[in-house]
Amino acid sequence: MTPFTVRAPASSANLGPGFDSLGLSVPLYTTLRVTPQGHTEVVPMGAGLDGTPHNESNYVYKAMLLAAKRAGQPLPHARIEIESDVPLARGLGSSAAALVAGIVAGNELLGNPLTPEAVLDVAAREEGHPDNVAPALFGGIVVATLDKLGTHYVRLDPPAHLAVTVLIPDFELSTSKARAVLPKEYSRADAVHALSHAALLAAALSVGRLDLLRHAMQDYIHQIWRAPLVPGLSDILEEAHKHGALGAALSGAGPTVLCFHDTREDTARLHTYLHSVMAKNGLTGTVLDLPIDVVGTVIERH
Template structure:
């Protein structure tokens, strides 16, 4: 990395905002819902996208390797770029131009939080560019404004196991420490499912008995994930969303049923089609033909930022 004195860049209100040099960001994949915790629960996973942002010039250049290469936009409409801009605006800073390199490992359109990683990573990069200590609660708020729901973005920002909700139009979240030894195995198919398509299959109302059952299982899942992992099988039962989505991902639901029939706490990851097994014992089966199997730990930190401006790092990390 280069060194030197940060430039003063005019902010939107005419003040001077200090902007430093190269910023690096690492942001984890996430799994939302986890069975009964629809639109509320999230888990950060040890699979990461990495961003490098170099300020300079008057335009934006984007380079993408890994998932999304050759598919996503390479201009101001790129989701990370838009998120950087939103973060800078929130901080009262303007960076006229920069180059962005995305080294992606999170599969796109598979229910592992690739869009949330892009949003959280971009906002965190804005903090790094301005040398501002990372405000994770504010990152959740801003990311929720862009994403439209806070479950995945909360886990990407905070790490560990998160419970997210909205108050008015503001995203909120709390982080809980996962039980020791908790891990996950993700079974990822080749096919994609759009979140909009998966949500479109959900009914406008469900029977009261199903809603009550889900509320109980969601409460139990908090205990199972944090201190009683032997309860994961029962705690991951869902009546609210997974079965309704079967037409969009029949192979995924078939795999969930097969794994659960073997006594394994399998769920659809987010909007699917990835299937996630919450694991404490290991020795899970191989992936079906045409699927990939990822053995993942639980990321304890969430998004991390390394910045020349702060000359310390990772900015915003946890001890």
């Protein structure tokens, strides 16, 4: 088998009310270079992966083993070089990108016994939810569910002129900590609010109703509980639309905040506002305009 490269994009999940079920991919990537050989080597590369294991306990290699387990075959030996420009623990699906890249690489190394749907199911069951792994695998915007029968999804091409602005603060927030603050029970009113707004958001994205995004992205399930962990989040959710955003949401578990914007409009005003919120709260970070990645995970043979 010849060497090959696997590249999986970052992702932003939830988008407000689509908790654990809705996400999109963005062009920041985890890249694996896989060279079949007689023994296994795991080689994380770059400052972003400092401290990650250089052996078979690495998360990417464990993901490759998941593909082998589902296929019922032993994983062939290879040298796996890992690079990533997805910031860790920032709410941009760094673990999902690593997981999907690893499963896809393992499947490729095995001769592709798993279908894309099986790859998605393996990834979603490992993560516990499909909202990051589905867009990382398929690109675009994905609505997905996970149940006993499988992982089910609908992929949407992003509406014309829709892109994202992300505010990535210079501090980490673990998913486990962000989940720990969520209540164990919700009222019927909150459940109805979540269902109606998630449905409206999916429908608005599917038909390109950009004017509805600000209203559809309201959420009472997770964002209000996580707001104390992300200084300035409440202000952005309430005010970003006044500064050029089509809508705003906490990206995944945070602390990154995502704003939709119209590519026909200048984002300078939105950038200025987001930087001012960081300054007001004593934070530093990066503001980026990004298109929505529509390709998902790709494999290139050398």
